[in-house]
Amino acid sequence: MKLRSALISGCTLAALSVSVGMIAGWARPVDAPASVKGTVKFDGPAPKPSKIDMSQDPLCAKAHPTPATTEDIVVGTGGALENVVVYVSDGLTAHDFQPPEQPAVLEQKGCQYKPHVLALEAHQKLDVVNSDETTHNIHPSPNNNREWNMTQPHGTPLEQTFAREEVAIPVKCNVHPWMKGYIAVFKHPYFSVTGTNGSFELKDLPPGTYTITAWQEKLGTQTQKVTVGASETKTVDFTFKQ
Amino acid sequence: MRIKLNRTGAAVMLVFLPVLLMWSANGAAQESRVGKLSGNAKRGKALYVRYCIFCHGPNGDGQGESAPYLDPKPRDFTKALFKCRSTPSGTLPVDSDLYDTISRGVHASGMPSWAPLLRQERVDLVAYIKTFSSAFEEEKPGAPVEIPAEPTTTAESVQRGSELFQSMNCWSCHGKDGRGHGPSAATLTDSKGYPITPFDFTSGSRFKCGESDRDMFRDLVTGLDGTPMPSFAAAMNADQRWDVVHYIRSLSAHKTHARLKIEPIGK
Numbered sequence: 001m002k003l004r005s006a007l008i009s010g011c012t013l014a015a016l017s018v019s020v021g022m023i024a025g026w027a028r029p030v031d032a033p034a035s036v037k038g039t040v041k042f043d044g045p046a047p048k049p050s051k052i053d054m055s056q057d058p059l060c061a062k063a064h065p066t067p068a069t070t071e072d073i074v075v076g077t078g079g080a081l082e083n084v085v086v087y088v089s090d091g092l093t094a095h096d097f098q099p100p101e102q103p104a105v106l107e108q109k110g111c112q113y114k115p116h117v118l119a120l121e122a123h124q125k126l127d128v129v130n131s132d133e134t135t136h137n138i139h140p141s142p143n144n145n146r147e148w149n150m151t152q153p154h155g156t157p158l159e160q161t162f163a164r165e166e167v168a169i170p171v172k173c174n175v176h177p178w179m180k181g182y183i184a185v186f187k188h189p190y191f192s193v194t195g196t197n198g199s200f201e202l203k204d205l206p207p208g209t210y211t212i213t214a215w216q217e218k219l220g221t222q223t224q225k226v227t228v229g230a231s232e233t234k235t236v237d238f239t240f241k242q
Numbered sequence: 243m244r245i246k247l248n249r250t251g252a253a254v255m256l257v258f259l260p261v262l263l264m265w266s267a268n269g270a271a272q273e274s275r276v277g278k279l280s281g282n283a284k285r286g287k288a289l290y291v292r293y294c295i296f297c298h299g300p301n302g303d304g305q306g307e308s309a310p311y312l313d314p315k316p317r318d319f320t321k322a323l324f325k326c327r328s329t330p331s332g333t334l335p336v337d338s339d340l341y342d343t344i345s346r347g348v349h350a351s352g353m354p355s356w357a358p359l360l361r362q363e364r365v366d367l368v369a370y371i372k373t374f375s376s377a378f379e380e381e382k383p384g385a386p387v388e389i390p391a392e393p394t395t396t397a398e399s400v401q402r403g404s405e406l407f408q409s410m411n412c413w414s415c416h417g418k419d420g421r422g423h424g425p426s427a428a429t430l431t432d433s434k435g436y437p438i439t440p441f442d443f444t445s446g447s448r449f450k451c452g453e454s455d456r457d458m459f460r461d462l463v464t465g466l467d468g469t470p471m472p473s474f475a476a477a478m479n480a481d482q483r484w485d486v487v488h489y490i491r492s493l494s495a496h497k498t499h500a501r502l503k504i505e506p507i508g509k
Binding site for chain 2: 056057134135136137138139141146147148149150151152153156157158160174175176177
């Protein structure tokens with residue numbers, strides 16, 4: 001009798017703690033969400049991108065009437081730095097975010113990766129698309145995820161996921177050695193990749209104090225702390241130098 | 243006899259039951275099963291220290307004393323990344339894959355065949371090798387790929403395979419003539435950053451993951467993880483893979499070697 005009551009109370013406790021955990025995990029949407037936005041800039045004269053020689057595969061070369069250029073440091077007007085991943089690296093209290101149903105898309109076009117830097121959530125579907133006439137192999141080299149390496153001819157569907165957070169996984173095509181890209185994987189939805197104007201915005205944040213990190217493939221990482229209140233928007237800018 | 247448990251006893255049980263379950267789950271990861279044989283990591287460790295430690299190192303990270311002198315480098319077991327698998331790219335191997343590699347050895351590397359060891363000993367080694375990475379506790383191996391019956395080699399199948407060798411860009415690494423001198427060959431590295439050479443198909447048929455046509459077919463499906471050799475699981479159907487196997491065979495005059503027979507266990 002005593003054993004049964006102890007078991008029942010134990011089970012109730014366990015069920016309660018599980019449900020509390022689930023509620024704590026449902027972090028989206030947030031009441032009175034805060035946001036952090038800003039711009040990433042490059043200080044100094046913009047490095048000149050080098051031309052890529054694609055002559056070993058005529059199907060790649062013919063996609064570029066003027067030669068394609070490297071994308072490791074892309075500086076736009078006013079020093080705007082493109083392809084920088086900006087994300088919350090510390091300060092989140094909730095965990096176990098459900099990944100969005102919308103897949104992230106990585107396209108191989110003109111024998112280059114579009115986008116050059118892609119960010120997605122752990123367990124979010126990644127659709128790999130080959131829009132080129134040639135055959136690619138897509139080969140991420142992760143440290144914290146399983147490595148895979150798949151050949152993809154034109155038009156063949158390919159779907160993958162990454163299980164764990166990692167900033168950022170280098171992606172290459174062994175067939176076309178100039179092809180390089182990065183995939184950043186997060187266990188939360190608070191990340192952004194800067195576009196041509198170098199700007200980013202981290203939306204729907206719960207109020208709190210956060211460490212914001214900016215990652216660039218060649219220029220490294222920078223961090224800043226920021227505290228945002230309910231419905232507040234704060235600006236955080238980053239400047240990278242070579 | 244009736245076991246009496248008071249409230250405290252039951253509470254203690256409730257707390258320790260998950261711990262007990264976790265412990266037994268860990269215990270399962272330190273075992274291996276190949277055919278009818280079960281391996282034991284503790285016994286495997288003694289064998290590892292005796293035979294494997296010089297190259298693969300005490301921590302299983304491939305940094306043994308002989309490692310600086312070897313090319314290709316000894317496998318780093320802490321990454322749980324294996325070339326020779328029957329499972330899809332990006333998944334863990336099944337126990338028999340590791341057993342087969344230990345038994346077969348890896349041609350053109352420092353890894354010899356360990357067929358002279360007892361089968362039980364090789365299965366014990368598999369159990370110990372799996373303890374170097376937590377991946378074997380966290381994930382399950384992939385489902386082994388299916389290998390359908392091989393059609394007969396014909397002039398047409400070799401011709402179709404030759405066309406696929408071009409359209410699938412195999413030539414980029416392996417070269418238009420299959421000699422391993424394709425335009426991308428010089429740029430290739432393994433996942434540790436060490437230079438790696440594409441296979442020269444005219445040199446014979448002693449492939450790293452087995453010599454038979456079925457082994458070649460399987461390599462085309464799984465790819466060799468940790469190397470630039472990708473999986474063609476999504477890229478080709480079974481008939482096309484057999485065509486490529488037939489074409490690659492046609493590049494080599496040496497079709498047969500004195501093969502070391504490795505008897506499968508319990509099959």
